[in-house]
Amino acid sequence: MKKLFNGRFSTLFGALSLYVFLAFVIRIILLIWSLKDLELNFLHILRAFFTGFFFDLTMGSLFLAFYAFYLLIFPKRWIGSLFDKIFTYFYLGLIFIIIYFSLLAEIPFWDEFGVRFNFIAVDYLIYTYEVVENINQSYPLPVIGVVLVGLIVLTFVLFKKLKIFKKTFSDKNSISNRLFYAVPVLAIAIILGLVMKNKQADFSNNLVVNELGKNGAFSFVTAFKSNELDYETFYPKLPEKEAYSIVKKNLLQENQKYTTAKYDDISRLTTENQEQKPNIILIAIESFSADFLTEFGNKDHLTPNYEKLSNESIFFTNLYATGTRTVRGMEALTLSVPPTPGNSIVRRPNNQNLFSVSTIVKSKDYQPYFIYGGDGYFDNMNTFFGGQGFDIVDRNRGNPLSDEIKTQRFAIPDNEVKFENAWGICDEDLYNQSIKYADKSAKANKPFFQFVMTTSNHKPYTFPAGKIDLPQGDRNAAVKYTDYALGKFISDAKTKPWFKNTVFVIVADHCASSAGKWEINIDRHHIPAIIYNLPEQQPTRIDRLTSQIDLMPTLFGYLGWNYNTSLYGKDINQTKVGDERAFIGNYRTLGMLKGNIFTQIDDRKRLKQFGVSGNERQTLSEIKTKNQELASQTISYYQTASVRFKNGKMKAK
Numbered sequence: 001m002k003k004l005f006n007g008r009f010s011t012l013f014g015a016l017s018l019y020v021f022l023a024f025v026i027r028i029i030l031l032i033w034s035l036k037d038l039e040l041n042f043l044h045i046l047r048a049f050f051t052g053f054f055f056d057l058t059m060g061s062l063f064l065a066f067y068a069f070y071l072l073i074f075p076k077r078w079i080g081s082l083f084d085k086i087f088t089y090f091y092l093g094l095i096f097i098i099i100y101f102s103l104l105a106e107i108p109f110w111d112e113f114g115v116r117f118n119f120i121a122v123d124y125l126i127y128t129y130e131v132v133e134n135i136n137q138s139y140p141l142p143v144i145g146v147v148l149v150g151l152i153v154l155t156f157v158l159f160k161k162l163k164i165f166k167k168t169f170s171d172k173n174s175i176s177n178r179l180f181y182a183v184p185v186l187a188i189a190i191i192l193g194l195v196m197k198n199k200q201a202d203f204s205n206n207l208v209v210n211e212l213g214k215n216g217a218f219s220f221v222t223a224f225k226s227n228e229l230d231y232e233t234f235y236p237k238l239p240e241k242e243a244y245s246i247v248k249k250n251l252l253q254e255n256q257k258y259t260t261a262k263y264d265d266i267s268r269l270t271t272e273n274q275e276q277k278p279n280i281i282l283i284a285i286e287s288f289s290a291d292f293l294t295e296f297g298n299k300d301h302l303t304p305n306y307e308k309l310s311n312e313s314i315f316f317t318n319l320y321a322t323g324t325r326t327v328r329g330m331e332a333l334t335l336s337v338p339p340t341p342g343n344s345i346v347r348r349p350n351n352q353n354l355f356s357v358s359t360i361v362k363s364k365d366y367q368p369y370f371i372y373g374g375d376g377y378f379d380n381m382n383t384f385f386g387g388q389g390f391d392i393v394d395r396n397r398g399n400p401l402s403d404e405i406k407t408q409r410f411a412i413p414d415n416e417v418k419f420e421n422a423w424g425i426c427d428e429d430l431y432n433q434s435i436k437y438a439d440k441s442a443k444a445n446k447p448f449f450q451f452v453m454t455t456s457n458h459k460p461y462t463f464p465a466g467k468i469d470l471p472q473g474d475r476n477a478a479v480k481y482t483d484y485a486l487g488k489f490i491s492d493a494k495t496k497p498w499f500k501n502t503v504f505v506i507v508a509d510h511c512a513s514s515a516g517k518w519e520i521n522i523d524r525h526h527i528p529a530i531i532y533n534l535p536e537q538q539p540t541r542i543d544r545l546t547s548q549i550d551l552m553p554t555l556f557g558y559l560g561w562n563y564n565t566s567l568y569g570k571d572i573n574q575t576k577v578g579d580e581r582a583f584i585g586n587y588r589t590l591g592m593l594k595g596n597i598f599t600q601i602d603d604r605k606r607l608k609q610f611g612v613s614g615n616e617r618q619t620l621s622e623i624k625t626k627n628q629e630l631a632s633q634t635i636s637y638y639q640t641a642s643v644r645f646k647n648g649k650m651k652a653k
Helices: 010-033 042-073 082-113 119-126 128-138 141-161 164-170 175-195 207-212 216-225 240-251 304-310 326-335 357-363 378-387 427-443 475-493 548-558 628-646
Strands: 256-258 268-270 279-285 314-320 367-372 391-394 409-411 448-453 502-508 526-532 540-542 563-565 582-585 590-594 597-601 607-613 619-622
Touching: 010 042, 010 082, 010 141, 010 164, 010 175, 010 207, 042 082, 042 175, 042 207, 042 216, 082 141, 082 164, 082 216, 119 216, 141 164, 240 628, 279 326, 279 427, 279 475, 304 475, 304 526, 314 548, 314 582, 326 357, 326 378, 326 448, 326 502, 326 548, 357 367, 357 448, 357 563, 367 378, 367 427, 378 391, 427 448, 427 475, 475 502, 502 548, 526 548, 590 628, 597 628, 607 628
Parallel strands: 279 448, 279 502, 314 540, 367 391, 367 448, 391 409
Antiparallel strands: 256 268, 268 563, 314 526, 502 526, 582 590, 590 597, 597 607, 607 619
16 A cells, blocks of 8 residues: 555555545535435435445546556656656646536535536536626635635645655656556546446435435536436336327316327317407516515515515416426426426427427417527527527627527617626616517517516626615525516506506526425425416416416416417316326426325436425425326326427427
């Protein structure tokens, strides 16, 4: 053992040992950080740390594999030369930048998402403008840079004091002797790199325990390789005809009938009476959890405007978001589909001309707009919305639309922006764009449908000064400003001639946080939604369980629309009592809540069921004797939705 740190490979083994130790320290920090959500099972925690050690060893070996190969083949007579020293210092400096940055970055990432790096972190590599600006506005970048450089310098000083570098540059063993040290490192890197899989850490029902057993860098690489998960390969499934039979039985409303007898055609004709065609403004509010509202126990009085509107609206009190990201909310509200595994359909290729809410409103001669305060290139929003026929209003920072997108794009000019941060213009400025294009449509005597996506309730939580009584940079302050801007928007809209004939659907894209004890924390998906200004509609509370994908079909029901649909969402008012369900998932784990049972499937072909309890459905207890009917329903929904997108059957006809 002593020889490992007393020869040509001393620097390599010193760096590897340091990485494994620091990864262990990060694991301890994360454990303490999440004690409230941790399952206090000593054997499970011990297993997580044991598994984590092998992940750490794997990544450390992969980081240093190239250096091990270099040490093996570098000619004996040049050992200790200027080139040898420059290469060693440069390579280690680069590796330590990656190591220290990734380890330190895990702490704020865990704080926000409650997990190791995942596909969200992968996205951060792609959309550099928003992410770099967000980091710059949220954290002191110069301090971070100084800390990183300081840590590397301290590491080099430590290695020098321990004479690690001296031994590396003075030991002139032959290649045959060096094989004894290099081969094991390379073998570990290759074998463990192929054998170790992130799913090996998912052995318990407790999310914190599972995530503690992982390595952030390894999880990042795994997420990079699995942007889309093939349902039929990784998830439990039913025979195709059986899956469609179950889905079609559960999709059909009392006012619908199927348009064909084909087993895999879910197109239904919806029949209503007395159609109304008001303008529709759908506002998706960034990270607007139900627990920000006084209605759901908040004591800080952050949302007086939303709550005033809810008392004058159709108020959905038992609504659940399908996912934890904006693109999932967009997917649910436009495609009305369960959250299929992998990344959101919004971000996948070949996602144009799908059957969507846009298909339905365009059949009623509406002009759809997507209005976003940042550059819609982020998260592939412009390609997705443009591909569904939306005209686009965004900041347009120079990222062009694909040639396949035939709709118009309107840039938000600088002189119409009073405040802007990394993610986009403030909500007040965004709502001014909504009014601007509503005026334009009204002048052309064209009914309009707007999808307005806000950004102010997002880190770094900055907004125009002097609007509210809370300081910049605080989550509660951002919520209060978001509510203030919404109240001002409705007040401004009331001065417009088109207001009386305009319905406002105001809903969250997802909750502010999804972190918690379970793989899927149901209470962290509870969001509010209202339908405001519906003609001749008395204020109503809908306390029945509702999925985010049901919101727009329910609106169409209130409007009395006759239309064809291939959506998975249902009009809650046309749903039989007891048939209510909500779909909730992350990029690997998918679930359906029905009654007090949550059925969960994942990419290891496992199916679990939990009894759900607590005022906010925050407590789960695994059920050993499964409800096979609910199991089949859950599989059928996700299986058919995934296969329909993959095979192009989700396309509009």
